[in-house]
Amino acid sequence: MYSENIEELFERKKITPGNRILLEKGKKRYEGLLIPRINVGDPDIIVLKLDNGYNIGIKHEKGVDIKKLSKGRNIKFESSKKRIRKDDRKPTISILGSGGTIASRVDYNTGAVFPAFSPDDIMMSFPELKEIANVNSKKLFDLFSDDMTPEHWQIIAKDVAKEIKSKSDGIALMHGTDTMHYTAAALSFMLQNTPVPVILVGSQRSSDRGSSDNAMNLVCSAILAAESDIAEVGICMHANTSDDYCFFHQGTKVRKMHTSRRDTFRSINAKPFAKVWYEKRRVEIMRNDYRRRKDGKLKLDVKMNPRVGIIYNHPGMQPSYVERLSEFYDGIVIAATGLGHVSTNPRGDELAKSLVPGLKSLIESGIPVVFAPQTIYGRLNMNVYEAGRILTSIGVIGNGCDWTPETAMVKLMWVLGHTKDMNKVRAMMMKNLAGEISERTEVEEFLA
Amino acid sequence: MYSENIEELFERKKITPGNRILLEKGKKRYEGLLIPRINVGDPDIIVLKLDNGYNIGIKHEKGVDIKKLSKGRNIKFESSKKRIRKDDRKPTISILGSGGTIASRVDYNTGAVFPAFSPDDIMMSFPELKEIANVNSKKLFDLFSDDMTPEHWQIIAKDVAKEIKSKSDGIALMHGTDTMHYTAAALSFMLQNTPVPVILVGSQRSSDRGSSDNAMNLVCSAILAAESDIAEVGICMHANTSDDYCFFHQGTKVRKMHTSRRDTFRSINAKPFAKVWYEKRRVEIMRNDYRRRKDGKLKLDVKMNPRVGIIYNHPGMQPSYVERLSEFYDGIVIAATGLGHVSTNPRGDELAKSLVPGLKSLIESGIPVVFAPQTIYGRLNMNVYEAGRILTSIGVIGNGCDWTPETAMVKLMWVLGHTKDMNKVRAMMMKNLAGEISERTEVEEFLA
Numbered sequence: 035m036y037s038e039n040i041e042e043l044f045e046r047k048k049i050t051p052g053n054r055i056l057l058e059k060g061k062k063r064y065e066g067l068l069i070p071r072i073n074v075g076d077p078d079i080i081v082l083k084l085d086n087g088y089n090i091g092i093k094h095e096k097g098v099d100i101k102k103l104s105k106g107r108n109i110k111f112e113s114s115k116k117r118i119r120k121d122d123r124k125p126t127i128s129i130l131g132s133g134g135t136i137a138s139r140v141d142y143n144t145g146a147v148f149p150a151f152s153p154d155d156i157m158m159s160f161p162e163l164k165e166i167a168n169v170n171s172k173k174l175f176d177l178f179s180d181d182m183t184p185e186h187w188q189i190i191a192k193d194v195a196k197e198i199k200s201k202s203d204g205i206a207l208m209h210g211t212d213t214m215h216y217t218a219a220a221l222s223f224m225l226q227n228t229p230v231p232v233i234l235v236g237s238q239r240s241s242d243r244g245s246s247d248n249a250m251n252l253v254c255s256a257i258l259a260a261e262s263d264i265a266e267v268g269i270c271m272h273a274n275t276s277d278d279y280c281f282f283h284q285g286t287k288v289r290k291m292h293t294s295r296r297d298t299f300r301s302i303n304a305k306p307f308a309k310v311w312y313e314k315r316r317v318e319i320m321r322n323d324y325r326r327r328k329d330g331k332l333k334l335d336v337k338m339n340p341r342v343g344i345i346y347n348h349p350g351m352q353p354s355y356v357e358r359l360s361e362f363y364d365g366i367v368i369a370a371t372g373l374g375h376v377s378t379n380p381r382g383d384e385l386a387k388s389l390v391p392g393l394k395s396l397i398e399s400g401i402p403v404v405f406a407p408q409t410i411y412g413r414l415n416m417n418v419y420e421a422g423r424i425l426t427s428i429g430v431i432g433n434g435c436d437w438t439p440e441t442a443m444v445k446l447m448w449v450l451g452h453t454k455d456m457n458k459v460r461a462m463m464m465k466n467l468a469g470e471i472s473e474r475t476e477v478e479e480f481l482a
Numbered sequence: 483m484y485s486e487n488i489e490e491l492f493e494r495k496k497i498t499p500g501n502r503i504l505l506e507k508g509k510k511r512y513e514g515l516l517i518p519r520i521n522v523g524d525p526d527i528i529v530l531k532l533d534n535g536y537n538i539g540i541k542h543e544k545g546v547d548i549k550k551l552s553k554g555r556n557i558k559f560e561s562s563k564k565r566i567r568k569d570d571r572k573p574t575i576s577i578l579g580s581g582g583t584i585a586s587r588v589d590y591n592t593g594a595v596f597p598a599f600s601p602d603d604i605m606m607s608f609p610e611l612k613e614i615a616n617v618n619s620k621k622l623f624d625l626f627s628d629d630m631t632p633e634h635w636q637i638i639a640k641d642v643a644k645e646i647k648s649k650s651d652g653i654a655l656m657h658g659t660d661t662m663h664y665t666a667a668a669l670s671f672m673l674q675n676t677p678v679p680v681i682l683v684g685s686q687r688s689s690d691r692g693s694s695d696n697a698m699n700l701v702c703s704a705i706l707a708a709e710s711d712i713a714e715v716g717i718c719m720h721a722n723t724s725d726d727y728c729f730f731h732q733g734t735k736v737r738k739m740h741t742s743r744r745d746t747f748r749s750i751n752a753k754p755f756a757k758v759w760y761e762k763r764r765v766e767i768m769r770n771d772y773r774r775r776k777d778g779k780l781k782l783d784v785k786m787n788p789r790v791g792i793i794y795n796h797p798g799m800q801p802s803y804v805e806r807l808s809e810f811y812d813g814i815v816i817a818a819t820g821l822g823h824v825s826t827n828p829r830g831d832e833l834a835k836s837l838v839p840g841l842k843s844l845i846e847s848g849i850p851v852v853f854a855p856q857t858i859y860g861r862l863n864m865n866v867y868e869a870g871r872i873l874t875s876i877g878v879i880g881n882g883c884d885w886t887p888e889t890a891m892v893k894l895m896w897v898l899g900h901t902k903d904m905n906k907v908r909a910m911m912m913k914n915l916a917g918e919i920s921e922r923t924e925v926e927e928f929l930a
Binding site for chain 1: 628629632633634739743748790795803806822827833836857861
């Protein structure tokens with residue numbers, strides 16, 4: 035229910051949810067379908083679904099004029115309490131909520147964004163989802179993704195597995211964008227051989243902003259979950275600055291690359307699996323090397339050791355710091371410079387500070403040291419320079435790999451959840467488990 | 483001198499350096515000008531300058547056939563011992579050598595790349611430099627850039643300042659690429675108000691590979707040093723996969739973005755200052771907001787506190803680790819997720835681990851905590867989400883900034899070389915000193 039004032043106004047003007055209305059505020063005109071209010075946030079914000087699929091919230095205050103244009107579309111706005119009737123001709127997908135901007139509103143008192151919606155609320159705001167599939171929805175947490183931990187990944191993986199076992203045709207997980215690629219990598223290792231698509235989806239702008247990307251991202255991920263044959267874990271988000279299509283990125287080969295843009299997620303050293311066209315509701319495959327639906331049986335394996343950190347190599351890195359990392363971590367990923375380097379000082383420069391003794395002592399004490407490219411793009415090659423050769427010879431893991439530091443970290447956490455034996459760790463790390471190590475590098479994958 | 487065998491062969495065929503020769507090896511044919519051998523590496527490698535400007539090294543062994551085609555160009559190959567006569571009509575530039583791939587050769591026994599050339603050797607290999615300017619050259623170090631430290635930056639800055647004081651028209655510093663952007667940022671803060679261009683240049687492929695980028699990068703940086711009016715510190719490297727032009731990137735807004743590509747350096751949240759066309763020997767300006775030649779008087783200021791580290795925020799980051807960073811560092815740069823976040827756990831989730839107490843205790847003990855975007859691209863905005871507001875309220879520095887983690891680290895080292903007072907540190911950090919904080923963000927600067 036909106037505020038008493040607004041509800042009275044609606045009654046007087048015979049406006050009900052679903053009607054097409056015109057809202058004028060000064061010189062601005064907004065036309066769209068009235069969305070019923072969800073029981074959070076400011077009850078004086080009227081929410082319209084614009085023709086481009088966006089929902090916009092407009093504060094009803096002095097000077098705002100509302101007019102009913104037509105009956106609008108016959109959309110069923112079911113309350114979150116009611117059971118939604120199942121349409122047996124449609125696939126059934128699961129929408130899980132873990133928080134993030136996609137499930138948020140702006141607090142108009144402070145201007146800050148806070149988590150607000152449950153998956154059911156989202157269903158009510160985006161009734162077009164029901165046209166795509168039957169939707170089972172469940173709220174797992176209400177977290178901004180910066181607060182996510184490896185323990186949350188384990189809970190999510192188990193819940194996704196539950197949905198898969200209940201014969202869901204695909205899962206969309208609403209998630210904050212900041213660490214979405216970490217969670218995507220974690221689910222890639224935990225949910226091996228998933229028989230259906232597992233799609234992480236978020237938004238960069240909250241739902242009551244005109245430019246919110248939640249509708250398109252959510253609809254595209256629902257299409258993927260319901261209809262695509264890509265049985266992989268990945269991220270579905272805006273592909274560019276227009277509202278044409280989303281990309282479905284491989285969960286182990288994707289990274290948030292911009293603080294604020296809607297097309298912030300980018301495939302790294304890989305192509306996206308697919309484009310998902312928003313208006314056309316169509317999946318366009320971009321790669322052939324994906325697992326098909328029902329190719330296999332899900333293997334849920336959530337064991338993890340979270341005591342792994344990413345260390346960012348840089349000039350001035352102190353050897354004493356590196357040596358003491360054993361006090362904090364059971365495994366280290368170093369975002370190494372160039373083709374996989376840190377200071378090794380092979381020529382004995384007086385000022386250089388080799389990290390070799392420190393890394394060697396970490397490795398000898400059973401702490402695996404894994405390298406990943408600080409450049410983000412490209413592949414490590416530790417055969418070219420003396421530094422790389424020295425580092426390989428002391429047992430640094432990662433030569434030839436093109437994983438991101440984030441994916442390398444998540445993989446090392448997962449591997450260390452299974453073994454402490456250095457040889458086994460090395461073998462598991464260097465084996466491609468979830469597409470995290472590409473076989474080939476293609477030119478057009480750089481900054482694409 | 484080449485090996486005795488080769489020198490005999492040359493004598494017999496009347497071949498001298500500068501002659502155009504044809505070298506056949508199996509089905510491969512190489513045509514170019516003979517370059518005299520430098521006294522390092524394998525004496526059986528014959529070096530040719532190809533028509534595209536590249537030098538290539540071909541091992542003289544069984545099955546290699548050499549033919550003299552013509553006298554070639556009349557190039558003066560002066561030995562590094564001889565004084566080079568000055569041409570008063572030309573500008574005089576300085577080429578300083580600090581090592582790196584640009585000054586390296588492949589060791590054909592092991593396949594590894596090792597530093598080999600002095601700037602004089604480079605002059606001998608690239609006689610076209612003398613057509614652009616009189617060149618004073620000096621070798622500072624022979625380091626791969628992974629071994630560089632803040633102390634090396636100080637030495638480099640002083641040497642550059644010396645050249646500027648000796649009326650050099652521009653300085654090109656040959657440098658390894660791995661940490662070149664760190665050095666570029668450091669020189670940007672240390673050499674304020676430089677009256678001439680200061681250009682860092684390197685190569686991604688060593689000089690005896692067919693695809694080496696050293697000739698074009700070096701020639702383009704010499705053109706910038708000799709002719710451009712851009713009195714800024716920056717990086718001059720290949721702009722794309724073809725051999726058309728280099729970019730001149732701003733020293734505080736550039737980053738190595740690929741492990742192996744020749745166009746690895748990319749301007750981040752900024753446009754390059756200029757294109758430098760290789761064949762046309764021409765500088766094409768791309769921005770207007772640069773300092774012009776001789777606008778000011780150089781202010782050399784190399785004071786630095788190197789006890790600054792980059793901490794990469796990630797799920798699973800342990801609060802106890804953050805608290806103890808004071809044992810290693812006098813200042814911290816956090817590569818923060820999203821718009822400038824770490825875990826703050828505002829809603830008291832049971833599993834989340836807030837870093838707020840740890841960061842607060844660091845700041846209270848006088849250790850500045852500066853945020854930079856882990857996404858690399860984009861600007862921090864710590865007003866949007868609750869996490870950002872909490873972090874700003876405890877004194878985290880960086881809200882609104884669009885610097886890279888690397889530049890933020892170098893700046894914090896420099897600022898902490900000047901004051902320990904937290905208020906002064908904050909004021910200096912938030913003031914744009916060397917273009918490190920852009921006023922505006924432009925759409926086309928993302929992944930360009």
